[in-house]
Amino acid sequence: MAQVDAAETDQGGAGAPDTGSGARRDGVRRAIRAASRPEPWRRGPVLAALALLLGLVMLLHAEIPNRIGNLGSLVETVLPWLGLFVPVLLALALWRRSASATIALLVPVAAWLTLFGGMLGDKSHPGGDLTVASQNVGADNPDPAGTARDLAATGAKVLALEELTAQAKGIYEKELAQAYPYHTVQGTVGLWSKLPLSDIRPVEIETDYGPLAATKPARVKLAYNRALRATVTTDHGPLAVYVAHLGSARVNPRAGFWTVSRDRNAQALGKAIAAEPNRRVVLLGDLNGTTDDRAFDALTSRMRSVQDVAGDGFGFSWPAEFPMVRIDQILVRGMKPENSRVLPATGSDHRPVAAGIDW
Known part of the structure; x- marks a missing residue:
């Protein structure tokens, strides 16, 4: 009986799955898959660049030359409307789950508020001579x-x-x-x-x-x-x-x-x-x-x-x-x-x- 039990034990030990090595293999596969996907900070580099460019255009509009098609004056004419690009870029950044693009949008938001934040309120007073x-x-x-x-x-x-x-x-x-x-x-x-x-x-x-x-x-x-x-x-x-x-x-x-x-x-x-x-x-x-x-x-x-x-x-x-x-x-x-x-x-x-x- 002892020999049979030992044999069964040996057979059972040889036939049981190696759960430790399988878990390690699954962990390696998950790590490889994670490494192959860009993280939120690495997603949307083009969107992040566009957000920064939009902010720079607003902040440095006076530096845009007029030599080609009077571009500088055209940008300054429609300057308040450039803010409409912010929600568009934000929607795309959220869709791409891009943390970098979302953070980069703080630049055009700050630029727009600096230029036009004062226009959002009512500065008028009654009267006038x-x-x-x-x-x-x-x-x-x-x-x-x-x-x-x-x-x-x-x-x-x-x-x-x-x-x-x-x-x-x-x-x-x-x-x-x-x-x-x-x-x-x-x-x-x-x-x-x-x-x-x-x-x-x-x-x-x-x-x-x-x-x-x-x-x-x-x-x-x-x-x-x-x-x-x-x-x-x-x-x-x-x-x-x-x-x-x-x-x-x-x-x-x-x-x-x-x-x-x-x-x-x-x-x-x-x-x-x-x-x-x-x-x-x-x-x-x-x-x-x-x-x-x-x-x-x-x-x-x-x-x-x-x-x-x-x-x-x-x-x-x-x-x-x-x-x-x-x-x-x-x-x-x-x-x-x-x-x-x-x-x-x-x-x-x-x-x-x-x-x-x-x-």
Whole structure:
């Protein structure tokens, strides 16, 4: 019996599976499989690179050259909208389970908040000694009389209009006559005021549509002059008011972001305002660009945008149906902006903008 038991024991020992070596083999296989798969920090290197590039574009936008297609100005025009790439990249990073790409997104988030975080709140204050308003009323406006009535209803003491045609000029003069006893029209820009005007003169800014001249409707006949200067007499002293409609900016397959005329106008206007002897100055108009664009350094280095200082949100004004950029500007020098707002759409493709300013 002892021999049988020993034999059975020997046979059983020889036939039993070697669980220790099998476990070791399984562990080695798992380690090899784990090593062959990228870890979360190694996943999505392209996404991480794109996130860092996006942040650098926002932070270093002023260093992007304009030599090729005016790329620098184009980026600065759409700068706030670059933030939309963040949720897209975040969704892709989560889908790829990439820790590196997720962390890299902190760079564009921080850059965007640095540039535009202040625009998320309401910086406006009630009141203002003087309310001013401006609108590009549109050469193709189907209802200039209605637009004039809407603008008169804003209660602005000083009202600037741009892109006035010879056909519509008389309509605006008639509809605004009762609310604004003082006015002047110089070419395609006009100024209406409840306060006396003096020292009125055109401001010479060269305008040329260049390769895009064919895009202007032949039936719309615009006079050459697109800027004026006037003195508004107030209880607090004289106020120099400039009204301007700078040249067009267009994305064109041949010319890229075409801004030659606009940039030339901005330089000329900047020189005129720099030479303005009056300490208090207001600029109203369609500048065909945002104040982030380097093309307006000659203006923004001497004047403040009321939207940046006292606005609520980004204040986009164009196109009227779904505003995406603010190209209709109110800039001040020697005055304190209290509030800035975009008014409801009229018959124009631009929305009116208004601001309250203090002495």
